[in-house]
Amino acid sequence: MEGKKEEARYTSVSLPTPLFEKIKERIEGTGFTSVSSYVVYVLREVLSKEAEEKSEPFTREDEERVKDRLRALGYLD
Amino acid sequence: MSGGKVLVIGLDCASPGLLFDRFAGDLPNLESLMARGVHGELETCVPPITIPAWLVMFTGLDPGQLGLYGFRHRVERSYDGVWVANSEQISAPTVWDIAGAKGLRCCVVAVPPSYPPYPVNGDLVGCFLTPDGNSRYTYPAGLKVELEENGLSYVPDVKFRVEDKEGLLREIYDMSAGRFDIVDYLLENRAWDLFAFVEIGLDRIHHAFWKYQDPGHHLYRAGNPFEGAVRDYYRFLDERVGGMLERVDDETTVLVVSDHGAKRMKGAFCLNQWLVERGYLKLAGEPEAPTSLDDLEVDWDGTRAWAWGGYYARVFINLKGREPCGVVEPGEYEAFRDGLRSEIEAIKGPDGEDLDNRVWIPSELYEETRGDPPDLMVCLDDLYWRPAGTVGHPSLYLSENDTGPDDAVHDWKGVYIMAGPGVEAGARRDASIYQVAPTVLEALGLDVPAYMKAGLNNTG
Numbered sequence: 001m002e003g004k005k006e007e008a009r010y011t012s013v014s015l016p017t018p019l020f021e022k023i024k025e026r027i028e029g030t031g032f033t034s035v036s037s038y039v040v041y042v043l044r045e046v047l048s049k050e051a052e053e054k055s056e057p058f059t060r061e062d063e064e065r066v067k068d069r070l071r072a073l074g075y076l077d
Numbered sequence: 078m079s080g081g082k083v084l085v086i087g088l089d090c091a092s093p094g095l096l097f098d099r100f101a102g103d104l105p106n107l108e109s110l111m112a113r114g115v116h117g118e119l120e121t122c123v124p125p126i127t128i129p130a131w132l133v134m135f136t137g138l139d140p141g142q143l144g145l146y147g148f149r150h151r152v153e154r155s156y157d158g159v160w161v162a163n164s165e166q167i168s169a170p171t172v173w174d175i176a177g178a179k180g181l182r183c184c185v186v187a188v189p190p191s192y193p194p195y196p197v198n199g200d201l202v203g204c205f206l207t208p209d210g211n212s213r214y215t216y217p218a219g220l221k222v223e224l225e226e227n228g229l230s231y232v233p234d235v236k237f238r239v240e241d242k243e244g245l246l247r248e249i250y251d252m253s254a255g256r257f258d259i260v261d262y263l264l265e266n267r268a269w270d271l272f273a274f275v276e277i278g279l280d281r282i283h284h285a286f287w288k289y290q291d292p293g294h295h296l297y298r299a300g301n302p303f304e305g306a307v308r309d310y311y312r313f314l315d316e317r318v319g320g321m322l323e324r325v326d327d328e329t330t331v332l333v334v335s336d337h338g339a340k341r342m343k344g345a346f347c348l349n350q351w352l353v354e355r356g357y358l359k360l361a362g363e364p365e366a367p368t369s370l371d372d373l374e375v376d377w378d379g380t381r382a383w384a385w386g387g388y389y390a391r392v393f394i395n396l397k398g399r400e401p402c403g404v405v406e407p408g409e410y411e412a413f414r415d416g417l418r419s420e421i422e423a424i425k426g427p428d429g430e431d432l433d434n435r436v437w438i439p440s441e442l443y444e445e446t447r448g449d450p451p452d453l454m455v456c457l458d459d460l461y462w463r464p465a466g467t468v469g470h471p472s473l474y475l476s477e478n479d480t481g482p483d484d485a486v487h488d489w490k491g492v493y494i495m496a497g498p499g500v501e502a503g504a505r506r507d508a509s510i511y512q513v514a515p516t517v518l519e520a521l522g523l524d525v526p527a528y529m530k531a532g533l534n535n536t537g
Contacts, residue, residue: 048218
């Protein structure tokens with residue numbers, strides 16, 4: 001397990017100072033301990049939304065796939 | 078014991094007979110947890126099914142209060158409209174909802190039902206109802222991106238099949254190892270107060286491999302190549318649980334729990350076919366091969382009752398004014414239902430032997446019956462005989478399953494182990510699934526709502 005885990009690597013990006021200050025104010029009293037952790041959180045949210053193929057979370061197709069799995073497991077019928 | 082951190086490790090389907098007895102000596106991490114704390118059988122709910130049992134465990138509410146009687150439910154009393162339970166239908170507060178509202182941070186991994194993923198005060202990974210690893214399976218959505226950045230991919234479940242057991246075994250290990258990797262990552266990289274996790278792989282192992290290791294099973298063959306498969310998987314779980322325990326401190330309360338147990342299947346009983354023979358269920362034609370009721374033309378005007386099979390059965394009465402083509406008059410309903418109940422209770426085994434059948438009216442079991450309760454809930458021979466819904470078999474009794482695996486059925490007794498600050502060491506005491514939610518809240522130092530039962534530490 002230890003070998004698999006890579007050291008976390010970081011690099012810098014530049015933020016306009018007023019934006020940095022605004023974020024710093026905004027995260028006061030929240031679970032975010034630094035501007036960096038907040039920015040990382042927001043960017044991952046944005047990326048995940050871009051990657052989403054569909055907006056409906058549980059489509060009819062999804063439900064059929066889950067039903068097939070449940071049937072094969074003996075839960076249905 | 079209050080105000081500390083709580084880690085709940087759910088092993089779906091873990092059986093006391095295997096974990097505490099048969100594999101004693103093989104599971105050092107779980108056994109050291111038992112030595113440090115209290116353990117015993119955990120009596121599950123009716124029905125003893127993954128959904129609703131995990132939600133019962135983490136809300137302290139019964140299936141009737143939750144309006145969840147299994148995986149599927151009828152859409153507004155129709156004959157063919159079915160919805161499968163998912164997180165969107167759940168409004169009851171879980172222990173992480175209660176803890177999160179008090180500002181405590183929660184990690185919830187794969188606790189059914191948790192697809193689609195929903196907001197928690199922390200992080201959530203969807204359960205096995207997640208269609209596949211490409212689905213949006215986390216809250217926040219960016220957690221999935223973070224896991225991928227760290228080389229962690231998610232396989233929510235395996236596609237079950239009876240041929241190619243080797244391949245299935247490999248896939249179950251891959252799935253489980255991937256989920257434990259995610260759990261380890263979150264244990265290390267999140268500040269949490271409550272961590273709740275369910276591994277579904279053990280349920281899949283039991284259903285697929287039980288008969289290979291149980292000399293009491295009618296399909297057991299000594300010396301078969303999968304004789305050690307179940308034991309090996311318990312060892313694997315023990316090792317991974319050990320890895321999780323290394324990531325928490327001694328001040329953390331640790332609970333290992335299962336939603337139900339497992340035991341050998343004796344066979345399947347064709348309940349709908351029996352209803353046809355008795356004249357309660359009328360089909361437009363005779364099926365030539367075993368067929369699901371969904372694929373048959375039912376003469377609803379001539380049908381008084383029909384059933385859904387599975388690990389337990391739900392019987393529905395075709396009541397006038399409630400069902401679209403109801404025929405049983407409301408004034409006759411109770412007498413008909415009670416008579417049918419007695420007839421099902423009297424169903425015999427293939428050799429005319431008595432079976433320990435249990436038939437309930439939902440209102441007898443639950444505080445209230447929300448949603449779509451069936452008219453009768455049926456367990457055949459204390460769950461040993463699986464009720465089959467398909468019709469068109471040469472006999473009412475099948476030695477193998479009609480649709481799913483033919484190895485294991487569920488059992489009423491699951492397991493629990495609890496260790497942590499203030500928990501007495503080395504005790505064995507049986508408990509109920511309804512005691513888990515209050516135990517979690519107490520250990521977190523939170524008030525227990527009045528509707529919950531007493532916690533595990535208050536039993537002695």
